[in-house]
Amino acid sequence: MRIRPAVSVAFLTATLSASVLPATARAADTAAADDTTFSNIVVNGGKDIVLGLTTRETVTITWTAHDPEGVAASWAYLWHGPNTDDADGILPLYPPAGTCVVSPTDPTTSTCKVSIAVSTARDFDHNGLAGAWKVLAGAQDTDDNWTETDVAGTANFKRNAKVTVNASPEPVKKGRTITVTGKLTRADWESDTYTGYRGRTVQLQFRKKGSSVYTTLKTVTSGAGGTLKTTTKAKTDGYYRFAFTGTPTTGASTATGDFVDVR
Incomplete structure (x- = not known):
């Protein structure tokens, strides 16, 4: 936590009311006991933000600011990188003051x-x-002191994933082998396409006709280009699907079940 001079938060001044701008610029090397503190930081309702190639959405940050002198204004934004000075991503680029x-x-x-x-x-x-x-x-108290905490909370941005499935033959005799194939891909923000996601664990799941519950039959590892392939025995009519639970950088995805008629 630190107190910053007014010039270091100049990008906020256009959106803050003139009545709460600091009269003078001053800085402190260490945080004082009466600095603003921040708590209850929640981004996107606590959910991951999963982005495809053309996703547009609104992400909300909520927080609580406390200051012994009272809070005149407060703001928050998202950043990515080793530190704020060397950040390779800032959202939004021109952070506005929050509504408090x-x-x-x-x-x-x-x-x-x-x-x-x-x-x-x-x-x-x-x-x-x-x-x-x-x-x-960050916040400004009623005595014109500015406080910022670089890491008050965290949020996860993930690449969107897609998974497909095809179970065959259809129909099939009871006891015969069913081959289930598919593909796992994810959004590549650099090439602007979906590319294969290799070496990831995916679950083969089955739902019996008339039931609403899927059970996991086995796990499969995606191959070159994200290809998926496995076999299972035909027992009864039902739906087969692949389910990918996601990674720290990629969102979860589940294919729509493919129905197989067992005779």
């Missing part, structure tokens, strides 16, 4: 919210941006 509401029972505490428009085509130009991002939270 002072607690009716505690004037030193405010709950805040900001919404960020995210576009894969505009904001994610290389696959290295997939994974964990940090949340920077």
Whole structure:
């Protein structure tokens, strides 16, 4: 945590009210006991943000800011990289002030919210941006002191995945072998295409006709180009599908079940 001079947060001044801008620029090397503290940082409702090739969506950050002097303004944004000075991704590029509401029972505490428009085509130009991002939270108190915490929280951006399935032959005699094939791919933000995802574990699942529950029959590892192939014995009518649970950089995906008539 640190207190920053006004010039270091100049990108916020256009959106902050003139009544809460600092009168002078001053900095401190260490955080004081009366600095603003941040808690309850939640990004996208606590869910991963999964992006395809042309995804556009709004991501919300909510947080609580507390300061003994009261919070005049607060802001938060997402960043990716080794540190804020060398970040290779910032969302949004020009962070606005959050909308804050002072607690009716505690004037030193405010709950805040900001919404960020995210576009894969505009904001994610290389696959290295997939994974964990940090949340920077900042605030200005009523005495014109500015405080920022570089890592107040985290969020996960993931590449969208797709998985297909085909079970054959259809129909099939009971006891005969069914061959199940498919393919696992994921969004490649650099080539703007979906490319095969090799070496990943995928579950072969089955749902009996008339049931709503899938059970896992076995696991399969995707091969070259993300190809999937395995066999199973025909026992009864039902649906076969592949299910991929995801990775730290890639979202989960489940194929639509393929029905096989067993005679």
